Amino acid sequence: MSDIVGSIWWMVVALGVLVTFHEFGHYWVAKRCGVKVLRFSVGFGKPLWSRTDRHGTEFAIAAIPLGGYVKMLDEAEGDVPASELPQAFNRKPVLQRIAIVAAGPIANLVLCVALLWAMFVIGRQDYSATVGQARGLAAKAGFVAGDRIQAVDGQTINTWGDALQAMTTAAMDRHDPQILVSDRMGVEHTRSLSLSDLPAGFDQENVAGLAGFAWQHQLAPALVEKTQPGSPASKVLIAGDLITAVDGDPVRSFGDISPLVQKLGARGGVAMIEVERNGERLALDIQPVWTHDQDSGKEYWTLGIPPPTQLKPAPYDAKQQFGPLAAIPAAFRETGKLASGSLGMIRRMLTGQASIKNISGPITIAQVANATAKRGIDWFLYFLALLSLSLAIINLMPIPVLDGGHLLYYLIELVKGSPLSERAMATGQYVGLAMLASLMGLAFYNDIFRLVT
Structure with a gap:
């Protein structure tokens, strides 16, 4: 229940x-161009609060916080007094x-x-693109546990999210x-990953997993939560021990333990298990036992x-952080990178390379808003x-009803020297609404499908 409330609140x-800034952009330029603004509304429907300057x-x-609008004086919206015609939007040059x-x-x-600049100044904490396990295509390409991805096709990789997006x-x-x-050991290698x-x-939301990657930070730590009574571990280990090595082989996750124990058992004899306990490193004698799982x-x-x-x-x-001055170009670079990625995804969806399942609606937005708010101000x-x-x-897409659609109308007017006919614009509005x-509808369907599955 708290997640639902949190999701709604943060959305x-x-x-x-975002809507306030968007509409303020319209408002600010309209005022500079001498257009009379009748209403600046955040949200739709009945106003919960209002004042007139x-x-x-x-x-x-307004009551429905899913958008907003700026209403300007316009003859298309109703009669305009003759004295105010110079302030009407439609009377302004194209x-x-x-x-x-x-x-x-x-x-x-x-x-x-501006938001990315603030994020970089604060510093965004994340996980490095360090491989925890490699199977399938990843193992075939030569990846092994401990590899840290530095670049993909020449594009610098700072975090595991960067690596996921590039893959x-x-x-x-x-x-x-x-x-x-x-x-x-810090030695660099270039490996070709056969994603083709x-x-x-294939599931486009799980490319790294399908390629055989498990990231280091996703693996369970080799932490002793408890030991089975009468077992070899119960005699030397206690709850809270972090296992770092078995018989000299490093342990980076809980999944590393079993293969090393099988290797140790096949060798026979007593071995050393290394642990961290209360800040101290200990080396303890231990010997596995052969067991039969009845289940x-x-x-x-x-x-x-x-x-x-x-x-x-x-x-x-991993942490991306810059000083106030260095954060300025970093913010512009990140904006360009995100814009390129978003436009590339739109192009791929139009050509069929990317699945339309990548389109998300308000439910997903609300969930991500809540999740990132929990992770911290940087996220x-x-x-x-x-x-x-x-x-x-x-909004810049050339779809009538959106800003991009209006810009398309005005660009046509600029080229042909006269506005489009009211009939043509009305037809465009209906097409845009559809x-x-x-x-x-597709975004809502994808949201609900994700919830159900």
């Missing part, structure tokens, strides 16, 4: 911030109308850069990326250490920046 906060503009917060309409998406782009894009394009890694071998119709019918060597049942998030091992700022950029890109309704 309202996010949309409130000395210029006659009503500022309102270049000024283009500037007013484009100001909303531009405001979102500016906000995206997913390459898989959609049926391209085999060249991946630069540094191994445990993934089957047709599965399998026989194997064991120490008697059940896997942990309560997993804590792994500590962050919530990143989420807001990405959402602000998405809002700018969507396209927008279809897009929203």
